[in-house]
Structures are given as structure tokens and as C-alpha cells.
Amino acid sequence: MLTHPSQKTALDQFNALPWPEKTSEEWRRSDLAGLIAADNGDGAFSVRWDAVPPEMIHAGVILTDLTTALKQFPGLVAEYLFKTGTPRGLTKFALQNQALTRQGLFCYIPDGVHVDLPMHSWIEPAGNGSPLFPRVLVVVGEGASATLIDERRSPADSTAMLCNEFTEVLLKADAKFSYIRLQRWNESARELFGHRAVLKRNAHYSHIQIGLGGEMSKANLETILSETGAKADLLGILFGSGKQHFDFNTLQAHEAPHTTSDLLYKSVLKDTAKSIYTGLIRIEKEAKQTDAYQDNRSLLLSQGAKADSIPRLEILTDDVQCKHGVAVGPVDEDQVFYLMSRGLPRAEAERLIVSGFFNSVLSRVPVEALREELAASVSQRI
Amino acid sequence: MSTPLLEIQDLHAEIDGKEILKGISLTINKGQVHALMGPNGSGKSTLSNALLGHPKYKITQGKILFNGQDITDWKTDARARAGIFLGFQYPIAVSGVSVANFVRTAMKSCAGANFQAKEFRKEFKAAMSALGVEESFATRYVNDGFSGGEKKRLEILQMTMLKPTLAILDETDSGLDIDALKTVSEGINRLRGPELGILLITHYQRLLNYILPDVVHVFVDGKIVRSGGKELALELEAKGYAPYEKTAVTA
Ligand SMILES: Nc1ncnc2c1ncn2[C@@H]1O[C@H](COP(=O)(O)OP(=O)(O)OP(=O)(O)O)[C@@H](O)[C@H]1O
Ligand SMILES: [Mg+2]
Numbered sequence: 145m146l147t148h149p150s151q152k153t154a155l156d157q158f159n160a161l162p163w164p165e166k167t168s169e170e171w172r173r174s175d176l177a178g179l180i181a182a183d184n185g186d187g188a189f190s191v192r193w194d195a196v197p198p199e200m201i202h203a204g205v206i207l208t209d210l211t212t213a214l215k216q217f218p219g220l221v222a223e224y225l226f227k228t229g230t231p232r233g234l235t236k237f238a239l240q241n242q243a244l245t246r247q248g249l250f251c252y253i254p255d256g257v258h259v260d261l262p263m264h265s266w267i268e269p270a271g272n273g274s275p276l277f278p279r280v281l282v283v284v285g286e287g288a289s290a291t292l293i294d295e296r297r298s299p300a301d302s303t304a305m306l307c308n309e310f311t312e313v314l315l316k317a318d319a320k321f322s323y324i325r326l327q328r329w330n331e332s333a334r335e336l337f338g339h340r341a342v343l344k345r346n347a348h349y350s351h352i353q354i355g356l357g358g359e360m361s362k363a364n365l366e367t368i369l370s371e372t373g374a375k376a377d378l379l380g381i382l383f384g385s386g387k388q389h390f391d392f393n394t395l396q397a398h399e400a401p402h403t404t405s406d407l408l409y410k411s412v413l414k415d416t417a418k419s420i421y422t423g424l425i426r427i428e429k430e431a432k433q434t435d436a437y438q439d440n441r442s443l444l445l446s447q448g449a450k451a452d453s454i455p456r457l458e459i460l461t462d463d464v465q466c467k468h469g470v471a472v473g474p475v476d477e478d479q480v481f482y483l484m485s486r487g488l489p490r491a492e493a494e495r496l497i498v499s500g501f502f503n504s505v506l507s508r509v510p511v512e513a514l515r516e517e518l519a520a521s522v523s524q525r526i
Numbered sequence: 527m528s529t530p531l532l533e534i535q536d537l538h539a540e541i542d543g544k545e546i547l548k549g550i551s552l553t554i555n556k557g558q559v560h561a562l563m564g565p566n567g568s569g570k571s572t573l574s575n576a577l578l579g580h581p582k583y584k585i586t587q588g589k590i591l592f593n594g595q596d597i598t599d600w601k602t603d604a605r606a607r608a609g610i611f612l613g614f615q616y617p618i619a620v621s622g623v624s625v626a627n628f629v630r631t632a633m634k635s636c637a638g639a640n641f642q643a644k645e646f647r648k649e650f651k652a653a654m655s656a657l658g659v660e661e662s663f664a665t666r667y668v669n670d671g672f673s674g675g676e677k678k679r680l681e682i683l684q685m686t687m688l689k690p691t692l693a694i695l696d697e698t699d700s701g702l703d704i705d706a707l708k709t710v711s712e713g714i715n716r717l718r719g720p721e722l723g724i725l726l727i728t729h730y731q732r733l734l735n736y737i738l739p740d741v742v743h744v745f746v747d748g749k750i751v752r753s754g755g756k757e758l759a760l761e762l763e764a765k766g767y768a769p770y771e772k773t774a775v776t777a
Contacts, residue, residue, distance in 0.1 A: 477581070482618035485578050486632035486684065487606035496631055500622025500667070507622075 148214075150226050155243035161236050170233065173420045173452065174362055174391040179237075179336055181275040181306055184244055188270035189278060191249050196263060204254035205290075207263055210279055213250035221250060224283050228312040228340040233364035233393050238338045241277050241310040248279035251292055255285035255316070262322075262511055266295035269305050280311040282323065284347075289320035291511055298330035298357070305329070310338040315347035317371070322350040322510050326521060329357035331386060337363040343403075346373035350510055353380040353409075354518060355390055356525045366395040369403035369431075379505045380409035383498075383525050384417030384449075394423040396438065398431040398464075407438045410505050412498050412526075413449035421451070425466060426458040434461075438468040443475060443501050445494060495526050529594040531556045531723040532577075532692055537588035539576045546572045548748035549588070554692070554723040561726045561734055561759060564745030565767045570727045571615050573745075574696045577725075578602050578612045592692065607636050611690035613681040615697045615727075619669040625680065626650065626664040629687050636688060653686040656716070658709050674701030682713045693717070694725045699733040711736035731759040746770045 166176050191209040206213065206220075214221050231238045249265055267278055284290060298305065307329075315321055329335065335358055343349050355361055367376045382390045396405040411419040425436045442451035455468040475497055483493035502522055509515045532554040539547040546569045554560050564570055576583045577590060579602040590598045597605055620628065629650060634641045654663060657679050669677050678698050685693055695714070699707055714737055718724070726737060734742075734756060742758040743750045744767070751770045752758065 476618075478618050479620050481575075481578075481580055481602060482614065482620070483628075483632075484602040485606050485612050485614075486628075486688065487603055487635040488631060489603050489635065490601075492631070492635060493603075496623055496628070497620060500620055503622030503667075 148222070148225060151243050154226075154239050158236065158239035158243045161239065163236060170393070174389065175360070178334055178360060179306065179362060181240070181308065183274060187274035187276035187305075187307075188272055189247065189276045190268050190270060191247060191265065191278070192268070193249070193263065193265035196259075197261070200257070200259055203257045204252075205257060205259055206250060206252040207265065208250055210248035210250050210281065211246065217252075220252065221281070224312075224314060225281055226312070228314060228342050229368075231338055231340050231364060231366050232395060233366070234336060234338050234362070237308050237336045238310055241279060241308050241338065245277040245279040245310070248281065249294065251280075251282040251290075253284045253288040253290045253319075255288060257285065257288045259290040262291040262293055262514055264293050264295070266297055268297045268299060269307070271299060271303065271305070273303065273305075275306040275308060278307065278309045280309070282311070282313045282321070284313075284315045284319040284321045286316045287318040288316075291322040291324070291514070293324045293326060293514070295326045295328065296357075297328050298333060304332040305334070307333065307335040309335065311340070313339070313341035313349070315341065315343045315349055317345040317347060319344070319347045321348075322352070324352040324354065324509070324514070324518070326354045326518070327357055327361065328521075331357065331359055331388070333358045334360040335362070337361065339363070339365040340368065341366070341376070342368045342370055343374035343376060345371040346375075347371075348375045350377040351379065352505075352509060353382075353392075354522065355380070355382040356522070359387065360389045362391045364393045364395075366397065367405065368397045368399060369405060370399050372400045372402045374400065374403045376405040377508060378405060378407040379508055380411075381502050381505050381522060382409070382411035382419055383522065384411070384419060385414040386417060387415070388417040390419040392419070392421050394438075396423070396425045396436055398425075398427040398434045398436060400430060401432045401434065403431060404435045405437070406435075408505055408508070409440045410502055411442045411451060412445060412501060413442065413451055414445040416446075416448040416450075418450045419452070422454045422456070423468075424456045424458065425468070427461055427464055427466065429460045432461055432463045435465040437466070440470050441501075442472045443498065444473065445475060445498070495523070498526050499523050528556070530554065530591070531558075531593060532725075533591040534577075535589045535591070537573075537576065537590065538586045539572060539583045540586055541572065541583055545586070546583075546748050547576060550748070550750060552743070552750060554725060556691070556723055557720045558740045559718070559724045559726060559737060561728060561739040561742045562745050563728060563742065563759065563762055565771070568745050569748040570745055571696055574612055574615075574694045574727065577605075577694055578610065579605055603635070609691035611685050611688055611693045613678075613685060613693065613695040613698045615700070617669045617672075617677040617681055619667070619672075621667050621670045623668050624665050625668055628668045629684060632684065633687060650687060653683055657683055657686070657713050659683065675703060675706045678702055678710055679706070682710050686713060686717060689717070691721055692723045692725070694727070696727045697729065698726075699728055699730060707733070708736065731763045734759050744770055
């Protein structure tokens with residue numbers, strides 16, 4: 145444990161709360177048993193990052209692992225850790241992470257500081273087979289801006305792994321932050337992944353989920369637009385083959401007027417891979433003049449592949465713009481014929497169609513150099 | 527005599543069990559331009575698609591020989607790499623894929639190890655400017671939101687880059703304004719030469735003023751009912767297809 149006082153409370157709450165029912169709405173489409181840790185873990189993993197430029201360190205930027213941060217900046221970490229509130233989804237697992245985590249990533253951008261170059265970090269299991277409980281905490285100060293690519297990798301020879309991760313993001317007023325989670329676990333990894341971002345006045349958050357690996361990836365991603373003018377771009381790319389299973393739930397919680405959220409998730413599934421997307425847009429009574437969008441599209445490359453998509457709206461006020469869309473289907477055979485008529489073998493034609501399909505997401509990645517890097521990672525996976 | 531470029535022998539094809547091509551025989555030699563004219567729904571696009579091996583169209587009888595080789599069972603991409611190009615009547619949009627990326631990928635598929643990135647860029651730029659398209663065209667998504675004229679220009683741009691030896695141009699002139707028709711026709715004419723054979727499908731004799739055909743075929747109800755010289759196109763323009771549509775009259 146991190147020896148944080150709230151961890152004891154979290155452990156008590158975790159123990160008091162029963163495991164969810166297999167038949168509950170949250171779990172009826174995904175295998176719960178495979179995600180319950182057999183032991184309370186001490187899974188070793190490494191947290192790494194590319195060095196932040198010295199002038200940024202002088203300006204007060206911190207990018208380090210959570211244990212080091214707790215030693216070097218105890219006051220700062222204590223001020224923000226475990227402060228984004230209890231998530232509505234995967235609650236038991238979020239408590240488990242809070243109770244048991246002893247390591248993770250800490251990223252802090254002081255007020256008014258602009259980190260121009262994208263920062264880069266990654267987490268990799270050491271492979272002793274025990275479950276991992278990484279915690280990520282990001283705080284972006286007033287008027288500050290930054291981009292972080294946070295990668296998940298597995299060592300080449302790694303065996304099965306269970307990971308229960310939780311990320312907290314706090315954007316203060318006028319902060320601007322792009323968080324890209326590039327998930328490239330190996331094919332036998334199973335993960336639970338919670339995320340809660342809280343956006344203050346006029347903060348702008350771009351959250352980009354790229355899910356390429358893992359046998360099972362169950363995620364609950366919550367974005368709270370807590371003050372007026374906050375804006376969130378929520379993007380996702382999922383590519384599954386073999387027996388991969390993605391189950392993503394998102395929450396766009398509009399708690400203040402003049403807030404905007406725009407979600408676009410796209411998945412491509414091959415073989416017998418499966419994706420489930422459930423998403424809730426909730427607009428509170430106070431959140432007048434809010435724009436909220438949600439769009440989920442899936443492309444199925446084989447007959448055995450499957451995608452379910454269940455959008456939900458809870459709107460407690462009027463005077464809002466709200467739209468959601470869903471589309472699931474196989475590749476368009478006319479497109480395949482058109483590309484093949486130019487000499488592309490079928491597999492190559494499909495690859496191009498898939499990369500085009502993902503492009504509407506990638507083209508919204510705010511940093512140009514990043515766009516290409518991500519496109520390369522994705523196309524390598526395809 | 528040298529081997530014909532394309533030899534279609536008594537080709538029958540059906541879609542969803544309905545016969546559309548009812549025994550087509552046609553020979554195109556290298557360097558020749560053949561025009562194919564016929565009423566709507568007579569099966570011209572079906573023939574184009576069948577020549578490229580579209581999986582929806584089932585060949586029930588007959589053969590397609592390309593440079594003497596029987597390609598009737600070949601996959602679409604193999605036909606393309608062998609040198610057959612189809613300019614689509616209705617080009618397909620592929621969103622998210624830029625024109626430049628698409629053409630480059632196609633060239634790589636066709637040229638294999640011989641593909642030269644630097645050469646490609648130079649040639650691509652030159653081809654775009656010759657067809658009067660702006661450079662921004664390269665970064666737009668393939669046929670996505672293109673006007674009718676832009677789509678047809680893109681088809682000829684691809685043909686220019688891929689340098690086929692047989693080009694089947696399915697109504698490349700439809701949807702073009704007078705200036706665009708000229709630019710596109712010039713684009714096609716620049717590619718003409720002793721090696722290239724063209725099957726030009728059109729409704730308008732106007733196009734044939736720009737691209738002079740060696741042979742004109744009249745295509746009605748899945749069959750070639752008459753073949754002749756350029757004057758046949760003029761005759762069709764004057765009299766229409768009525769004299770050929772026996773079946774339609776008796777039905
Ligand atoms: N994919 C398809 N599915 C069903 N029917 C089809 C399909 N393609 C063609 N057909 C039918 O085959 C017949 C011939 O169509 P085709 O498109 O080949 O005609 P065309 O001569 O090219 O006509 P146009 O001059 O209008 O382009 C038509 O009756 C058409 O409806
Ligand atoms: Mg047609």
C-alpha cells in the first residue's frame with residue numbers, strides 16, 4: 145500500500161461491498177469471474193517515462209512514478225490523490241484499486257505552464273503473475289496545457305496478467321490537456337480500467353483511448369464537466385482480433401451550463417472478437433445550453449465478429465443539443481471491389497478501409513506529429 | 527498476327543439468377559479504341575464489372591482472354607495488376623483514405639519492389655496539374671463528397687498513374703461539363719498509344735469527337751447487335767435504339 149490514510153477506509157468499503165451479480169446490466173455481457181483477482185496482489189510492474197525537458201522541470205512540471213512523488217512531494221500528492229470522487233461504474237473494482245495500489249504515475253503541470261512537446265510514459269508488468277493495481281494521477285493547473293501519451297505494454301515473453309487500473313484527471317480552470325492511452329497489452333492480458341476526469345471552468349480535455357491488445361478489456365470512463373464552459377472530446381479506437389473482448393462504458397456528466405462533450409468511438413473486429421459499448425449522457429438540471437454528442441461505429445471484418453452498442457440519455461433540463469448515433473456493419477463490398485480493381489489484394493483493401501475508418505478519430509488528435517505516430521501503431525496492429 | 531489484347535468469347539453472366547449478358551463476343555487489339563453504346567439497363571456496366579471479376583456477377587458460360595491468357599477465373603486484383611483498368615460509372619467513396627494514399631497504395635500493389643516513392647510524387651503532381659485539379663485534391667478523401675466531374679477526373683488520374691494496357695471506361699463522360707469533357711478527353715488521348723486498348727462506354731457521340739473510335743458496337747439487351755465504324759454513332763444519335771429493340775417491341 146501507499147500508506148495513504150484513505151486506503152484503509154477504501155479497503156473496508158471494498159470488503160463491505162459485495163461483488164456484482166453476473167446477471168447485472170454491467171456484467172451480463174462480459175465474464176466477471178475472469179476479472180476477480182485471486183489474491184490481493186503485489187504484482188510488480190515498472191512505470192517509465194521519457195525525461196521531461198529541464199526548463200519544464202524548472203517551471204515545476206512533475207512526471208514521475210507515484211511512490212517517488214509521494215516521497216518527494218507528499219503535500220502535493222495528498223492534496224489531489226483519491227479526490228475525483230466515487231465512480232458510478234465498476235465501483236467495487238475502483239475501491240479495490242484505491243485500497244491496494246502502491247504504484248503508478250503522477251503528472252503535475254503547475255498553473256500557467258505550457259508543455260509544448262507531448263510527454264510519454266508507459267507501464268509494463270514485471271511478470272510475476274500477481275494482479276497489478278496501477279494508479280494514474282494527472283493534475284493540470286489553471287491555464288496550463290499539456291499532452292501525455294501513456295502506454296501499456298507487455299514484455300515479449302509475458303504470460304497471462306490481470307490488471308485493475310484507475311486514472312484520475314483534474315483539469316483546473318482554463319486548463320487544456322490531451323490524454324492518450326495507448327493500450328498494447330499482450331493477447332492473454334485481462335484488464336479492468338476505471339477513469340474519472342473532473343473538468344473545471346473552461347477546461348478542455350481530449351481523451352483518446354486506443355485499445356489494441358488484451359484478451360479482455362473492461363473499462364468505465366467517466367468525464368465530469370463540473371463547471372461552466374468545460375469541454376471534452378472523447379475519442380476511442382478499438383481493434384480486436386482472435387477472441388479479444390472489449391466492454392467499454394462511458395459517462396458524459398454535464399453538471400454545469402454551457403458545457404460541451406463530443407464522443408466518437410470506433411471499433412473494428414475480426415475473427416470472433418467482440419465489442420460492447422454502453423454510454424450514458426447525463427445532463428443535470430443546472431446544465432442548460434449544453435451540447436452533448438455520442439457516436440459509436442463498428443466495422444465487422446468477419447462473420448464471427450460482433451459489436452453491441454447501447455447509448456443512453458438522461459436529460460433533466462431543456463435547452464440542450466444532444467445527439468447520439470450507432471452503426472454496425474460489415475465492410476462495404478463495393479469499396480473492396482473498387483480498391484481491388486486498382487490492384488490491391490483483398491487483405492490490403494480491407495487494411496486501407498480500416499485505416500480510413502479510424503481516420504475520422506485520428507484526424508481529431510490535436511497534435512499532428514502524434515497523429516502519424518498513432519496511425520502507425522494502429523496500422524501495425526491491423 | 528499478334529495475339530489480341532482482349533478476347534471475349536460468348537460471355538454469359540447473371541446476377542441473382544437473372545441473365546444479363548447473353549453471349550458477348552468482342553476482340554480488342556492493342557492500340558484500338560472500341561466504343562460501346564446502348565440503352566440504359568442493357569448490361570454495359572455489367573460487362574465492365576464482369577471483365578474485372580466482380581464477385582456479384584456470375585459467369586455462366588464463355589471465356590475472357592487477356593493477352594491470350596484465360597483470366598475468366600482470376601481475382602479482381604490479379605486482373606488489375608495484369609494491366610486492366612476500370613473507370614467506374616459510379617466511383618465509390620472511401621472515407622478517411624486520402625487520394626494520394628490510395629493512389630500510392632495502388633501503385634505499390636501494381637509495381638511491387640519497383641515502386642519508387644520519389645518518382646511517384648513527381649509523376650503524381652504532374653498528372654494532377656495536367657488534369658486541372660488543385661493540389662488540395664491529393665489530401666481529400668477518395669470520392670468523398672466529390673462532384674460528378676471530380677469523380678471522373680479522379681478515375682482518369684488513376685488511369686494516368688497506373689498505366690494500364692486495357693482501359694474500360696464506363697461513362698467517363700457523363701456528368702462532365704463542356705470544359706471538363708475536353709480536359710478529361712485530352713487526358714485519355716495522352717495515354718493512347720500502340721500498347722493501350724480502350725473500351726469506351728458512352729451514351730453520347732459527343733465524346734467520340736474527341737476520342738476517335740476504331741469500332742463502334744451497338745449493345746442491346748445483353749448482346750452486341752451491330753458493329754461498325756464511327757458513322758454508326760452518328761446514326762444512333764439520329765435514330766436511337768428503336769430499330770434494334772425487337773424484343774422490347776414484342777414484349
Ligand atoms: N448489383 C445489381 N443487383 C441487381 N441488379 C443489377 C445489379 N447490377 C445490374 N443489375 C441489373 O442488370 C441490368 C443491367 O444493368 P447495367 O448497370 O449493366 O446497365 P447499363 O447498360 O450499364 O445501364 P446504364 O446505361 O443506365 O448505365 C439492369 O436491369 C440492372 O438493374
Ligand atoms: Mg452503366
